[in-house]
Amino acid sequence: MFLALDVGNTHTVLGVLDEEKLFFSCRFSTDRNKTSDEYSVMIRELLIMHHTPPEQISGGIISSVVPSMKAVLRDAVYSVTGRTCMIVGPGVKNGLKIRIDNPAQLGSDQVADAVAAIAEYPKPLLVFDMGTATTVSVINENTEYIGGMIMAGALLGLDALSNRTSQLPEISFADKVDRLIGSNTVDCMRSGFAFGTAAMIDGVIDRMQKEFDRKLTVVLTGKTAEMITPYCEREVVLDKNLLLKGLRIIYLKNLHHKGSR
Numbered sequence: 533m534f535l536a537l538d539v540g541n542t543h544t545v546l547g548v549l550d551e552e553k554l555f556f557s558c559r560f561s562t563d564r565n566k567t568s569d570e571y572s573v574m575i576r577e578l579l580i581m582h583h584t585p586p587e588q589i590s591g592g593i594i595s596s597v598v599p600s601m602k603a604v605l606r607d608a609v610y611s612v613t614g615r616t617c618m619i620v621g622p623g624v625k626n627g628l629k630i631r632i633d634n635p636a637q638l639g640s641d642q643v644a645d646a647v648a649a650i651a652e653y654p655k656p657l658l659v660f661d662m663g664t665a666t667t668v669s670v671i672n673e674n675t676e677y678i679g680g681m682i683m684a685g686a687l688l689g690l691d692a693l694s695n696r697t698s699q700l701p702e703i704s705f706a707d708k709v710d711r712l713i714g715s716n717t718v719d720c721m722r723s724g725f726a727f728g729t730a731a732m733i734d735g736v737i738d739r740m741q742k743e744f745d746r747k748l749t750v751v752l753t754g755k756t757a758e759m760i761t762p763y764c765e766r767e768v769v770l771d772k773n774l775l776l777k778g779l780r781i782i783y784l785k786n787l788h789h790k791g792s793r
């Protein structure tokens with residue numbers, strides 16, 4: 533069993549996996565002020581809460597788009613399990629053919645997503661990772677990562693909307709949004725979030741499709757994708773664990789390269 537950590541700008545996802553199974557995953561806030569000691573307490577408790585003795589963890593892998601969190605979490609995992617995590621980035625093989633101006637610039641979350649998507653889905657394909665930012669990754673028929681898009685995440689837009697206006701409130705999304713045409717402030721905001729974001733995705737898919745002869749596969753992941761997928765009109769696949777599956781592939785690839793760690 534090994535640990536996989538996906539550090540996003542808002543949340544960190546921790547998964548415990550082996551070659552076939554995802555035993556559990558959980559999310560906690562990405563808090564840049566917490567120390568490795570604080571994270572080690574949290575990780576230890578999460579493992580125990582999920583009936584996983586830390587001694588059973590034989591290694592770990594971290595993908596982080598928050599640079600300072602890499603060392604903090606690696607140290608925390610080391611103090612809980614005695615194992616040193618691989619960190620997605622220079623020196624760790626990912627097998628992805630990255631054809632962009634500066635491959636080192638690509639976020640490690642997009643690398644892990646792309647590795648998993650290539651392994652599981654027909655090409656060409658698009659991956660929408662909907663977190664703090666929404667990223668679109670484009671993979672061609674030859675399984676090359678050729679580029680993509682970055683936009684503000686849908687929830688970031690909503691935060692900005694209520695923070696930067698005097699009359700728009702903070703809203704929640706406990707219920708399904710069933711009206712396209714809102715007739716009050718809150719319903720208008722809810723419709724804008726759900727249908728507006730879904731229409732953006734549908735529209736990007738249509739435009740991207742024109743660049744390819746073969747039908748694109750479209751995979752959506754990230755917390756926000758769970759909320760938006762039901763409102764999309766194009767054919768999309770929601771894969772909540774895409775990134776963890778990518779980390780599994782990268783972990784196993786490097787384990788076999790370097791011998792056991």
Ligand SMILES: Nc1ncnc2c1ncn2[C@@H]1O[C@H](COP(=O)(O)OP(=O)(O)O)[C@@H](O)[C@H]1O
Binds near residue numbers: 539562665685686688
């Ligand atoms: N409990 C929460 N605390 C803070 N932000 C939240 C929460 N729930 C949702 N969000 C919003 O979700 C977005 C991030 O989604 P998430 O999938 O966690 O992203 P990331 O992978 O970038 O960490 C942020 O824009 C934030 O506003």
Ligand SMILES: CC(C)(COP(=O)(O)O)[C@@H](O)C(=O)NCCC(=O)O
Binds near residue numbers: 541637639
């Ligand atoms: C675009 C991102 C900020 C998305 O972060 P997230 O929403 O997962 O927190 C992250 O993937 C990143 O910092 N990327 C590096 C820049 C790039 O991919 O070009």
Ligand SMILES: [K+]
Binds near residue numbers: 641661662663667
């Ligand atoms: K993202």
